[in-house]
Amino acid sequence: MSDQIKHECGIAIVRLLKPLRYYRDKYDDLLYGFQKLFLLMEKQHNRGQDGAGIGCVKLNTPPGESFMERERDNGRNPIANVVKKVMKDYQKKLNTQIFPEFPETYKKHFPFGGEVLMGHLRYGTSGGYDKSVCQPYFRRSPWPTRNLMLAGNFNMTNVEDLNAKLIARGAHPIFNTDTQTVLEEIGYHLDEEHQRLYHELRDGGTPSDQIAAIISERMDLVSILKQAAEDWDGGYTLAGLIGNGDCFVTRDALGIRPAYYFANDEVVAFASERVALMTIFDQHEGDVKEIAPGSAVVVKGSGELIVGQVREPAPQRASCSFERIYFSRGNxxxxxxxxxxxxxxxxxxxxxxxxxxxxxxxxxxxxxxxxxxxxxxxxxxxxxxxxxxxxxxxxxxxxxxxxxxxxxxxxxxxxxxxxxxxxxxxxxxxxxxxxxxxxxxxxxxxxxxxxxxxxxxxxxxxxxxxxxxxxxxxxxxxxxxxxxxxxxxxxxxxxxxxxxxxxxxxxxxxxxxxxxxxxxxxxxxxxxxxxxxxxxxxxxxxxxxxxxxxxxxxxxxxxxxxxxxxxxxxxxxxxxxxxxxxxxxxxxxxxxxxxxxxxxxxxxxxxxxxxxxxxxxxxxxxxxxxxxxxxxxxxxxx
Structure with missing residues (x-):
């Protein structure tokens, strides 16, 4: 394209299904998941050069220890900048021999030593270009199942209406980008489901020390997304991490924005482009699946893979033809x-x-x-x-x-x-x-x-x-x-x-x-x-x-x-x-x-x-x- 235009952000998720020790023993690499995420982002760098961000969730983290991390950058070569920041901390601790031996120690001391990893590449179409508008966005809470980290390749056409809906509930949204609007809408229904389950379990006599684990198990992300997406008008692929280790990718009903995934017994991985998954994980074309329009693919904290319908798919899909003409990688x-x-x-x-x-x-x-x-x-x-x-x-x-x-x-x-x-x-x-x-x-x-x-x-x-x-x-x-x-x-x-x-x-x-x-x-x-x-x-x-x-x-x-x-x-x-x-x-x-x-x-x-x-x-x-x-x-x- 001779004219430069901004377009099409990119997403990536790597969900490790085995204990971290497994990847060290099989691949001689404690950083297996982190490196795969970095490579997925690099193979999609065509999709965004205004900023980059990564997020991480650690499973089964003891109370008092951090279980979610995020890093973002909006400088030149933002992917490299983000990785350099993270690896500088890793190398420093490695050199001081804080955690060279065991995955458990590595996980405790390395902020991105988790099992669920997310990456985002940004082309700015709204909200400016400073670091604060780089994704993923983060909605924090001391309850893991109410934490939400969100990134996406999307634009909503009716943000004013969506914000008005939030305000009508009594919320005070920050008019920043449509990402903030979508984050708060999903977060609202996430909170509602958490509260419903909490009161149901507490009033039913479930011991208080078991409630959090049962909420995590029962949390139905497909249902939450279905409620949140009811009034969305736009093209979107949205990726999210929940603090309990659940993660999801959902796609608009017309299939406007692209999304792909593959799963085996070691990893589930998502990306905006199929060929990135094929290359990084050495997969054949038929091994990588397209996320169907209107659906969501969820990986629970337990590792269970769930595919559900969020929006009724349109009678005729309208996947962006510019993806084929120019945006997606041609290999x-x-x-x-x-x-x-x-x-x-x-x-x-x-x-x-x-x-x-x-x-x-x-x-x-x-x-x-x-x-x-x-x-x-x-x-x-x-x-x-x-x-x-x-x-x-x-x-x-x-x-x-x-x-x-x-x-x-x-x-x-x-x-x-x-x-x-x-x-x-x-x-x-x-x-x-x-x-x-x-x-x-x-x-x-x-x-x-x-x-x-x-x-x-x-x-x-x-x-x-x-x-x-x-x-x-x-x-x-x-x-x-x-x-x-x-x-x-x-x-x-x-x-x-x-x-x-x-x-x-x-x-x-x-x-x-x-x-x-x-x-x-x-x-x-x-x-x-x-x-x-x-x-x-x-x-x-x-x-x-x-x-x-x-x-x-x-x-x-x-x-x-x-x-x-x-x-x-x-x-x-x-x-x-x-x-x-x-x-x-x-x-x-x-x-x-x-x-x-x-x-x-x-x-x-x-x-x-x-x-x-x-x-x-x-x-x-x-x-x-x-x-x-x-x-x-x-x-x-x-």
Whole structure:
């Protein structure tokens, strides 16, 4: 993705099922669980670089000793920073020989020497960027079953309503982030269940020294989550640790945010990405299970694994298609296949754009994350060319014997040619405040391979994952590619036009910043249809106070005024640099919605492309986003 956007946090849980001594004896490693957590986080570092946090629960801790720990960091390289802090303490105690021999001593003296470990990677979309908003969040109590540590990959669209519900109960919530809101909602029902069980046991004559253990055993997290999630509107994967050793991961009913787990007799582990679990625990694809939409997977303090239904799953799931296009790591076997398919699906449009002239076209990709789609495109172009050659040979044979010269012409000429034109050399940190200087620095992020393009003759086709704002394309990438002096530059996006804001995890909420929206507004003004913009604004205002479930997508009418290709052409015009020595043509090609769904059949969530939001809250966010645009107000719309 040439435009940098914030998105998609990551979660990880490692639940050890054996005594700590087992891992020392089998793997010669007291830090087995902690190291696995660290590796799971590192393998998902693509999911969050604004902060990281870890949490731990120790089972069967004697009264008076700490049983839950947390560490967070929001600096550069936050995963490494968190681990360094923890390991510094570990190494210090190891060097003083406080606990080199026995797991029991290790567990007592090492804060993260527990059996239940959680990690979180943060991309900030709300609440600022200081350490206090890094997850996991922690709700403390001297009763283990009332302690809750929570982390997630999510956004709720109706936080105001959820906070109002808390206030109506008499709570005094801190309006920080939706994480705090969700933490308090789950915590409320956790407290209620604890109190119910406590009074039931006490009034039934259970000895007081047995009550805590029985509460821990009977605590039904699936039921608690079901009550807490009743009014949630959003996309979420939530992970939690309870002080008694119970842990859970739950997922929204539409399956918007991803979640996976695997279990054997040694460990249960959860992650946002399947391939992380496959790699770190040496598992096959079939061993790692997806958490079903609307369900929760719970591991009790006893080690019992429970799968239960929290929300009724939606008739049609709406898993985020951006996970497949860009966000998730591409070494997952299914995602790799889908990204190749996305590249191949662009072949018809690209062949048309170059007028079937493979001989004078060079194919490449930018940025590096588009490389897999590039391979898919090249595979498909070669298939098309082989078919052309086959047909030409058959036609020539029908007219007489084939000569060497004719065979060379048919087979050797006009083949798709791929080159690595742009190399990402180093990420130059654009800390300089002046905008002009940041643009200058960004233009040196990539090095160009010179001498591969025939000046003024060859087409340069570059695959991109998606085009969001078009800013980087205009200010940096097209200027870089123009140094090779091609006849025309064709940017082909594996994603369709991004037309609508996201509110379920991706930080794309300012409608006026999307290049496809900008192009549409320009076209409406140019064609004398600006009245439609004002009309849509009035209609959005008219429904602004309605319940979200009664809102409709008025913004869609703006796009319906033009063919997709017309908007693409205007996008190309808007991103073409206006100064410089190169005078070639820029074309921009976008994936079709149909090809997107054919390439990624299981991840059908496409609201940012189509405006078809899977929950009512999405329409409320869109409505606010358009009002903000029209009134020239910046800021997130949820």
């Amino acid at each position: 997952d076997p299914v995602i790799y296949k889908e990204r190749k398919a996305l590249g191949g699906a662009l072949s018809d449009q690209i062949i048309d754009a170059i007028d079937d002239d493979f001989a004078h076209s060079v194919f490449s990709f930018i940025p590096n994350t588009a490389e897999t789609a590039y391979y898919g495109l090249m595979d498909e172009l070669r298939v098309r060319r082989r078919q052309q050659v086959k047909n030409a040979i058959l036609d020539a044979q029908a007219k007489g014997p084939l000569s060497d010269a004719l065979i060379d012409e048919l087979i050797m000429g006009n083949w798709p040619r791929g080159e690595k034109i742009a190399h990402k050399d180093i990420k130059i940190r654009t800390f300089i405040s002046q905008e002009s200087n940041r643009v200058t620095l960004a233009s040196h992020v990539y090095d160009i391979t010179y001498g591969q393009i025939e000046s003024g003759v060859d087409n340069l086709v570059c695959i991109d994952d998606s085009i969001v704002r078009g800013t980087t394309l205009k200010r940096s990438i097209l200027r870089i590619l123009a140094r090779t002096e091609p006849k025309q530059i064709i940017i082909a996006s594996t994603a369709p036009q991004i037309r609508y804001p996201d509110c379920y995890g991706i930080d794309m909420s300012e409608l006026g910043k999307f290049i496809a929206f900008q192009a549409t507004i320009e076209l409406l003004n140019e064609t004398g249809a600006a009245d439609l913009i004002r009309e849509v604004y009035r209609d959005c205002l008219a429904q602004a106070e309605l319940p979200a479930a009664e809102m409709v997508n008025h913004v869609k009418r703006l796009y319906e005024h033009f063919e997709t290709e017309c908007i693409s052409n205007k996008v190309a015009e808007l991103v073409t640099p206006k100064n410089g020595d190169w005078n070639g043509e820029v074309k921009v090609i976008f994936q079709s919605i149909e090809n997107l769904h054919q390439s990624c059949p299981e991840n059908t969530g496409d609201w940012y492309f189509t405006g078809n939001y899977p929950t009512p809250g999405g329409y409320a966010v869109l409505n606010r986003a358009f009002i903000n645009f029209y009134e020239d107000r910046e800021g997130r719309s949820y």
